[in-house]
Amino acid sequence: MKRIQVLPLGNLPARTLAELCGGLAEVFGGRCEILRAEPAPARAFNVSRQQYSSTEILAGLAGREIPKASRLVAVTPSDLYVPVLTFVFGEAQLEGPCAVVSTCRLRQEFYGLPADAGLEGRRLLKEAVHELGHTFGLAHCENYECVMAPSHAVEWIDLKSSTFCAVCRRGLLC
């Protein structure tokens, strides 16, 4: 059985976290627990970009005790980047155990639109499942409805489902 830990980095609504955890438990057919919130690590903050380095956050998570066969997904309201890109929705250690996702650009307000908690919750679940999929050994998928399809804009996230296609599901490491 897959065990997933959700680590809030910064302030996130309890309901957002609870819904994410419920969704992850369902998709992976395992258990999910929410860890105590921590501040996003200051050393991952890039002052000139006003964003956090997702790679630095993952490096900081590498020292944690993570139970055997478990995966950890950090969730932060802060905007994330990797040096070659303007932003990323998230990043994962391939065959990890750790991943990180940001809610910043999943929010409708980011694009000047009215808030839509339901839509944002679905986006967050998809991005968390996607990054956790990488930690379970999956690469990107060409099936645009598969959660492992790459997303470079929210419109792409909205196109895909929150679950794995049959090919990816077979490829999930135990």
Ligand SMILES: [Zn+2]
């Ligand atoms: Zn990916």
Ligand SMILES: [Zn+2]
């Ligand atoms: Zn797939």
